Amino acid sequence: MVMRSRAGAGTRHANRLFAASLADHCSSGDTLELDKRPFDLRAAVPLPPLMRVYLYTMTTHPSERQQGAYRIQIILPNKGRHFDTTDDAYVILAGYNPSLEVFALWDADAHDIGKGIPHSKGVQILEDTLLEAMSLGVARQTRKLRGTDESETVVASRPDTLPEALELRWQLSIERLIS
Secondary structure (H helix, E strand, C coil): CCCCEECCHHHHHHHHHHHHHCCCCEECCCHHHHHEECEEEEECCCCCCEEEEEEEECECCCCCCCCCEEEEEECCHHHCCCCCCHHHCEEEEEEEECCCCEEEEECHHHHCCCCCCCCCEEEEEEHHHHHHHHHHCEEEEEEECCCCCCEEEEEEECHHHHHHHHHHHHHHHHHHHHC
16 A cells, blocks of 8 residues: 655645646546645556656755755655555656746655665755756756765756656666666
């Protein structure tokens, strides 16, 4: 059973926009799920067949650890420590900023290692990457994972190019796993 929590109003709006952006590739099955975090989407090729989406509001603040960065704060439902991958779901870790109208897609597997996600974990993306995505449709940024020698590639996208961005995110995740 997938552990879910009620999403706030901003996240519910972002969930609906995320699903609507994939309308030609996915069906949500149950629109009530879009009021929860995570929510599931069933997709057609070239996307993963089942995506479990953990979508958070992406914000920026002058006191950010890295100037010019936007971030999401990962807090899993029911004080969980790991993303839920039951039913072989591919986990999407995403943020949405309503002012910029842009999504960011992090490598969920890179953050859910060892003991998993602490109670609260922030992940970031540079504003320049988001602005590039606003201009070009899709952009990517490589960032070092704190406390490790590993890095991840974060993908950013406008809503109209989200299918392309998700396909890229999935391909990058596969490449990371086999390397």
